[in-house]
Amino acid sequence: MRHVRGMLAALALCAGLAAHAGEPAISGGVFHVTPVRPVAQLLPLALAATPPVESGDFRPADLVELTALDPTIRLDIRYATSNNFLGTPVYSQARAFLQRPAAEALVRVQRSLAREGYGVLVHDGYRPWYVTRIFWDAMPPELHKYVADPAEGSRHNRGCAVDLTLYDLRSGRAVEMPSVYDEPTERAWPTYAGGTSEQRRMRDLLRHHMEAEGFSVYEFEWWHFDYRDWKAYRIGNVRFEDLGAGH
Ligand SMILES: [Zn+2]
Incomplete structure (x- = not known):
């Protein structure tokens, strides 16, 4: 989903945005929407649809499964569970992929974080275009501002x-951050000054290590x-089912 505030409104990102009066329910930081049609009905339509055609030069896709590259990278793929804004699984497999240079950079992040006692816990990476289409089609039209326009x-x-977030290597547990994942409030902003000092320290530690690798x-x-x-790659629509391990 995307954020509607500010000049990045045209960009299509995750599931975050500012809360407004009269907007959908947010409980425990989690945004809940009732799909206008069941995802099971939207899936075949989305799979049959065609992504936007992009002109220009792009690198060929080279998607790599993160856990194949580094088994210490942990996953919590919320869109493969009911624990997401639609309350139902959208991915049929709990897997995470990135283009090879990004995946290799993330492995370097993982190694540098390990020296401080942490690892990365990935919620989402490459997302096939048809899933973006399902998000759009599942949203009531008045809430379309919350999700990426599949035309873009x-x-x-x-x-x-x-x-992604961090997990503690000793306990294996995810650390506490100033907000939960996909929380559409100011607590999600990387500049948010509230929460505890330890929550902000964890958030800033993740950012520091990620920025060091591009x-x-x-x-x-x-x-x-x-x-x-990111601009060097086309919009992809290959399903997880069609991507082999270590692909
Ligand atoms: Zn995102």
């Missing part, structure tokens, strides 16, 4: 965007990072 695609479609944080979501090469 999402940065996740290009395979260089990753949503990722930049999205200004409204501490968990969303774009790799510097």
Whole structure:
């Protein structure tokens, strides 16, 4: 989903945006929407639809499964569960892919974080275009501002965007951040000054290590990072089912 505030409104990112009066329910930081039609009905329509045609020079896709590259990278793929804004799984497989240069950069992040006792816990990476289409079709029209327009695609479609947090290597548990994932409030902003000092320290530690390897944080979501090469890749629509391990 995308954020509607500010000049990045045209960009299609994760599921975050500012809360407004009269907007959908947010409980415990989580945004809930009732799909206008069941996802099971929208899926075949989205798979049959055609992504936007892009002109220009792009690199060939080279999507790599993150856990194949580094098994210590952990996953919590919310869109493969009911624990997401639609309350139902949209991915049929809990897997995460990035284009090879971004995936290799993330492995370097993982190694540098390990020296400080942390690892990365990935919520989402490459997102096939048809899933962006399902998000759009599932949303009531008055809420379309919350999701990426499939006519433009999402940065996740290009395979260089990753949503992630940290886990503690000793306990194996996710650390506490100033907001939960996909929380559409100011607490999600990487500049948010509230929360506890420890929550802000964890958020800033993640950002520091990601920036050192060429990722930049999205200004409204501490968990969303774009790799510097993201414009070099086309919108992708290959399903997870059609991507082999280590692909
Ligand atoms: Zn994202």
